[in-house]
Amino acid sequence: MGSVFLGAVQSIGATLRIMSYNKVGFAGFIAVLFLLFMTFIGPFFVPLDTKTKVDQIYQPPSAQHWMGTDHQGRDIFSQIVNGGKDVIIVAVVAGALSTLIAVTFGTLAGFAGGQVDAIIISITDIVLTIPQLPLLLVLAALIKLNNIFYLGLILGALGWPSLLRAVRSQALSLKQRDFVEAARALDLGTMHIIFREIVPNMMTYIIISFALAMTGAIYAQVALVLFGLVPFSGSNWGVMLSLAWVRGAIYFKDSIWYIMMPVAAIVVLQLSIVTMTRSLELVFNPRLRSGA
Amino acid sequence: MTTVTTPLPDIHEKTVESRTHRFFHSYFLQKVLKALFTTWVVVSLTFFLIRLLPSNPVELFIQDLVVQYALPYHEARDQAAALFSIDLSQPLPLQYLDYMTGLLHGDLGTSILSPGTSVSSIIQRFLPWTIFSVGIALMLSFTFGIMLGLFMAYHREGLMDHILTVLASILSSVPNYILGILLIIFLGVRWGVISVAATRGTLSPGIEPGLTWEFFKNALYHAALPILTYVLTTIGSWMLTMKSSTISVLEEDYVTVAKAKGLKESRITSTYVGRNAALPMFTLLTIAIGFVVGGSVLIETIFQYQGIGYILLQSVNKRDYTVMQGVFLVITLSVIIANFFADILYSWLDPRIKLGKQE
Numbered sequence: 001m002g003s004v005f006l007g008a009v010q011s012i013g014a015t016l017r018i019m020s021y022n023k024v025g026f027a028g029f030i031a032v033l034f035l036l037f038m039t040f041i042g043p044f045f046v047p048l049d050t051k052t053k054v055d056q057i058y059q060p061p062s063a064q065h066w067m068g069t070d071h072q073g074r075d076i077f078s079q080i081v082n083g084g085k086d087v088i089i090v091a092v093v094a095g096a097l098s099t100l101i102a103v104t105f106g107t108l109a110g111f112a113g114g115q116v117d118a119i120i121i122s123i124t125d126i127v128l129t130i131p132q133l134p135l136l137l138v139l140a141a142l143i144k145l146n147n148i149f150y151l152g153l154i155l156g157a158l159g160w161p162s163l164l165r166a167v168r169s170q171a172l173s174l175k176q177r178d179f180v181e182a183a184r185a186l187d188l189g190t191m192h193i194i195f196r197e198i199v200p201n202m203m204t205y206i207i208i209s210f211a212l213a214m215t216g217a218i219y220a221q222v223a224l225v226l227f228g229l230v231p232f233s234g235s236n237w238g239v240m241l242s243l244a245w246v247r248g249a250i251y252f253k254d255s256i257w258y259i260m261m262p263v264a265a266i267v268v269l270q271l272s273i274v275t276m277t278r279s280l281e282l283v284f285n286p287r288l289r290s291g292a
Numbered sequence: 293m294t295t296v297t298t299p300l301p302d303i304h305e306k307t308v309e310s311r312t313h314r315f316f317h318s319y320f321l322q323k324v325l326k327a328l329f330t331t332w333v334v335v336s337l338t339f340f341l342i343r344l345l346p347s348n349p350v351e352l353f354i355q356d357l358v359v360q361y362a363l364p365y366h367e368a369r370d371q372a373a374a375l376f377s378i379d380l381s382q383p384l385p386l387q388y389l390d391y392m393t394g395l396l397h398g399d400l401g402t403s404i405l406s407p408g409t410s411v412s413s414i415i416q417r418f419l420p421w422t423i424f425s426v427g428i429a430l431m432l433s434f435t436f437g438i439m440l441g442l443f444m445a446y447h448r449e450g451l452m453d454h455i456l457t458v459l460a461s462i463l464s465s466v467p468n469y470i471l472g473i474l475l476i477i478f479l480g481v482r483w484g485v486i487s488v489a490a491t492r493g494t495l496s497p498g499i500e501p502g503l504t505w506e507f508f509k510n511a512l513y514h515a516a517l518p519i520l521t522y523v524l525t526t527i528g529s530w531m532l533t534m535k536s537s538t539i540s541v542l543e544e545d546y547v548t549v550a551k552a553k554g555l556k557e558s559r560i561t562s563t564y565v566g567r568n569a570a571l572p573m574f575t576l577l578t579i580a581i582g583f584v585v586g587g588s589v590l591i592e593t594i595f596q597y598q599g600i601g602y603i604l605l606q607s608v609n610k611r612d613y614t615v616m617q618g619v620f621l622v623i624t625l626s627v628i629i630a631n632f633f634a635d636i637l638y639s640w641l642d643p644r645i646k647l648g649k650q651e
Contacts, residue, residue, distance in 0.1 A: 024458065129334050129627050131586060131620045135341060219467045223590055226469060245473065263470055270465040
C-alpha cells in the first residue's frame, strides 16, 4: 500500500519537474490551479454578496471590499470568486466535446481516406461556413440556455471544424510512418492502429487542441452574454462584464474597478490556459525535453 | 516527415506541364462545383434557421407599438399589417421557393422593417466600411506579424524573442471585444487621447465621400480604434505562426546548401528563407480575408462603427429576416470564395496537393 502511494507521489513529482522546465508554462499551470481552487473551493469561504447597499456604490478597493463594490454596493470580490464556475464548466464541456469530435472523425478521415474522407471533409467545410451567430441564436432559443451544461454542448458542437482539419492532416502524415506501416503489416486492425498507434502520437496535439477549444468557448460564451444574445441569469464573469458595460459604468470614474475585475479574470484565465499548454507539451512529447 | 522540395528536372517540364494542365482543369471544376454546392446548403440552412428564431419582425414591431404608444394589441396589429407588405403566414416551402428564385435573379428582396429599402442597397452602403477598416487592419497586422515572426526566428532564444513571444501570446489570448472595451476605457475615457463620442459612426457629419484628403483623414479617424483592436488581437498569431514556419525552413537542406555556397546572409534571408516561410502564410491570409465580414460583428458593435457587422446585429435583434439573409449570404460567400482561392493558391504553390490524393 505504502509503496503504491509513494510511487504515485513520485510520478506526480516527476511530472511536475518536467513541467517546470518551461518557466512560462509552469506559471500558467500554477495560475490555472489557483483559478480552479478559487472558483470551486472559494465559494465555501466567500459567499456571494447579494445585498444592495445604496450608500456604498462604486467604492475603490479597501480592506473590507478587496476589489471594491459594484453599482448596487455589492462586493465585487465575492462575485469574482463565485462567478468563475459557470465559465470554466462551459469551457471544459465545450472543449471536451469538440476535441472528441475532431479527434475521432479527423483520424478516421485521415486514416480511412477515400469516400469516408470525402464525406467527412465536405460536412466539415459546410459547418465551417455556416455563420455561427444565427445558429447559436436559434439553438439558444430552442434549448433553454440557462443550463450551463447545454451551452457548453452547443459551443462544443460548433467548435470542432478547424480542429478536425488539423487532426486529419496530422493523421495523414502519421499514416506514412514506419511504425504504422509495421502495425498494418502485422494486421492489427483499424481500431488498434487508430487508438494505439496514431492517437497516442498525437497526444501533444490533442492536449493543445483541447486547451485552444476551451479558450474558444470562453471567448464565445462571454461574447454571447455581453451582446445580450443569450438570456443569462445568475452571476458569472460574463454577466458582470455585460452589466458593467450596459450600465455605462465606464463613464463613471469610480466604476473602473467594477469593469476591470471581470476583464482581468477572463483575460488571466485565457492566458493561463494558453501558456499552460507549453508545459503540457513537455509532458506528452518527450522529444521536446532534451532541448534538441 | 521531412519532405524536400526539389525543382523538377527540365526534361520532364513539357509533359508534366500538359498533364498538370489537364489535372488543373478537373481539379478546378471539382472545386467550383463544391463551392456552389456548399453555398446552396448554407444559404438554405440559414434561411430555415432564421425562421426558426423565436418571434418575428412583425410581432416585435407590434410589441413595440404596444409598449411605446400604449395601443391595444389588435389596433397595433392592424397598423402593422397595413405597414408591412410581407406575408409571413405563407407556408415556409413557398417562402423558400420565392427567396431562391429571387436570389437566382440577383434579387435579395427588400428590408422588412424599412419598407422600400432594398437589401442590396443596405449591403452596398455598409459593406465598404467594413472592408475598409478590416482590410487595412489585416494588411497591417499581416505585414508586421510576418516581419516580427521572421525576426524572432532569427534571434530565437534571445531576449527579444522571449519578450515578443510572451507579448504575442498575451495579445492573442485577449478576446477582441475585451480589448475594445479596454481601449475605450483607457484611451477614450481615462486618458482622453481620442474622443469616443466623436468617433462613433463611420464619418463625421458634413463630410462628403470623395477622393479628398479630408474625407480619407476623417474616415481613418473614425476607423482608428476598430483598426487598432483588430491589429493588436490578430498580430500575435501571425508572429507565432511565421516564427515556427521560419524555424522549420531554416532547418531545410537548401538553406544549408545556400550557406555553404557562401551566399550573402541578406540574400539567404530574403530569397531562400523568407519567401519559403511566408508561402503557407499566404494561404492563411486568404482564409483570414474570408472571415473579415463575419468577424466584424463584435468590434463594430463595441465601437458603434456602422459597418456590415453592426447592421447584422441590429437586424438580428429586430428580426429583419431579409436583411439578415442578405448579410449572411455575404458572409457565406466571402468565406467560400476565400477558401476556394486558398485551395487554388495552395495547389499552385505546391503542385503535390493536386496529384497527392492517392498518396
